[in-house]
Structure formats: structure tokens, C-alpha cells
Amino acid sequence: MACLFIAACGGSKKPAAESPPPVADKKEPAPEQPPPEPPKPTHFSAKAALTPVKGAKIEAGTVTFEQDEGADTKVVSEFSGLKAGTYHLVIHEGSECGPNATKAGPAWKGATAAKMMFKAGKEQPGNISEEGIKLMVGGEAPIVGQTLVLHDDKKGAPGKALACGTIDKVGE
Numbered sequence: 001m002a003c004l005f006i007a008a009c010g011g012s013k014k015p016a017a018e019s020p021p022p023v024a025d026k027k028e029p030a031p032e033q034p035p036p037e038p039p040k041p042t043h044f045s046a047k048a049a050l051t052p053v054k055g056a057k058i059e060a061g062t063v064t065f066e067q068d069e070g071a072d073t074k075v076v077s078e079f080s081g082l083k084a085g086t087y088h089l090v091i092h093e094g095s096e097c098g099p100n101a102t103k104a105g106p107a108w109k110g111a112t113a114a115k116m117m118f119k120a121g122k123e124q125p126g127n128i129s130e131e132g133i134k135l136m137v138g139g140e141a142p143i144v145g146q147t148l149v150l151h152d153d154k155k156g157a158p159g160k161a162l163a164c165g166t167i168d169k170v171g172e
Contacts, residue, residue, distance in 0.1 A: 004062065005074060011132070013133065018047050024078040024118060029031075033052035035154035036038075042068070042069040042138065043066070043067070043068055043069075044065075044066070044067045044068075044069070044138030044139075044142075044169075045062070045064070045065065045066055045067075045137065045169070045170035045171050046065040046137050046142075046143060046144050046167050046168060046169055046170055047062060047063070047064045047065070047167070047168060048062065048063045048065075048147075048148040048164040048165040048166060048167045048168070049061075049165045049172050050062065050063065050079075050148065050149075050150055050163035050164060051063050051097070051163060051164065051165060052163045053097075053099075053100040053101050053161050053162060054099060054100055055100075056161075056163060058079070058081055058082055058150075058162055059079070059080050059081045060163065061077060061078055061079035061080070061150070062077070062078045063075065063076070063078075063089060063128075063148055063164060063165075064076050064077075065137045065143065065167070066137070067135070067137040067138065068137070069134070069138070070131045072131065072132070072133055072134060072135075073131075073132075073133045073134070073135040073136075073137055074130070074131045074134075075089070075116055075127075075128055075129075075130050075133050076127070076128065076129045076130075077089065077118070077127045077128045077129075078127060078155055079120075079126055079127055079150070079162070080126075082120040083120065084119075084120055084122065085119070085120060085121075085152060085153060086117060086118070086152075086153035087117065087118055087119070087120065087150060087151065087152060087153065087162075088116065088117050088150070088151040088152075088153060088157075088158040088159075089116035089117075089118075089125070089128065089148060089149070089150055089151075090107050090111075090116070090149050090151055090158050091107070091108040091110070091111040091143055091146050091147070091148055091167070092104035092105045092106065092107055092108055092115070092146060092147045092148070092149055093105035093106055093107070093108045093109075093146065093147075094146070094147045095145055095146070095147065095166065096147065096166060097147055097149075097164035097165065097166070098170075099146070100161060101149050101161035101163075101164035103147075104147040104149050104161070104164055105147070108143075108146050110135075110136070110141050111135060111143065111146075113134045113138045114133050114134050114135050116128055116130070116133065117153075125126045131152070134169060143167050144167055144168065144169045145167065146166070146167050147164055147165065147166050147167065148164070148166075148167050149161050149162075149163070149164045150162045150163040150164070
């Protein structure tokens with residue numbers, strides 16, 4: 001009888017109810033993003049505060065150097081009280097001026113192509129404001145850490161040192 005009872009009940013488990021297939025999430029495609037802007041070029045700034053050497057009858061002045069990565073440098077000076085004449089700004093190898101710019105060292109070879117001359121006179125304020133100077137303010141072989149000397153003119157070449165200061169990085 002037990003066999004009949006098992007046979008009458010079907011003898012096996014009922015199949016499980018089928019579940020509906022999973023519904024895929026309907027995501028809208030992400031809106032297209034505009035391409036990112038290229039990074040702005042790195043900007044480098046340096047400044048030299050030039051102090052008159054002993055016996056020079058000029059006031060202290062400053063010279064700033066501005067450069068965007070991959071471009072030439074802009075040089076701007078602020079001097080006042082210079083006598084009429086021609087002046088040269090020369091970058092030297094030393095890292096300090098010393099008395100009368102004697103520790104400035106020889107002219108820095110990295111700046112041989114950079115001719116920074118200007119004239120002072122009644123009609124000219126006696127400052128330089130020039131772009132396109134071939135100097136590196138940042139990157140490899142920068143002018144930062146060198147000394148800058150203001151020289152008077154001696155037959156078209158730099159003469160006596162009048163003022164000196166170190167070139168220091170500005171910012172960052």
C-alpha cells in the first residue's frame with residue numbers, strides 16, 4: 001500500500017515555479033564630454049633687487065624676468081636717477097655680489113646670447129622693457145641663483161659695475 005500512496009502522490013517534488021527573466025537596467029548613454037583643455041603652459045618668474053656698489057651714485061633698482069614655458073623671456077627694469085648714457089645688464093656666474101660686485105664672478109656663459117642694453121637720457125627713462133630675450137627662467141640651466149650686475153658702457157661693452165643683486169625665483 002505504501003507503494004500506491006507514493007505513486008498516487010507523484011513520487012517526486014513539484015517543479016519550482018518559473019521566475020520571470022531578469023530585466024536589464026535601462027541606462028541612458030552618458031552625454032559626450034568635450035575634450036579637456038590642454039594644460040596652460042607653466043609660467044616662470046624671477047626678480048633681482050640691485051643694490052648700488054660702493055661709490056656708485058645711483059638708486060637701487062629691480063629687474064624682473066617673466067617666461068611662459070617654451071617661450072622667450074620678457075625683461076623689465078625699474079631704475080631711477082641714472083645719468084644719461086648706455087647701460088648693460090649682465091648675468092654673472094656667482095651666487096652673491098660681495099663688495100663692489102667682486103664675488104659676482106665672470107659673465108655667465110648661459111646668457112651670452114642675451115644682450116640687455118638700454119639708454120638713459122632726457123627723453124628716455126633709463127629702463128629696459130624687452131621681450132624675446134633668450135634666457136631660461138625655469139627648466140634646465142635657469143638664471144635663478146645667478147647674479148645680475150648693472151654696468152656702465154665702455155666703448156660698446158659692459159664697463160664698471162654700478163649695482164648688483166641675486167636673481168631669485170618669484171612664486172611657488
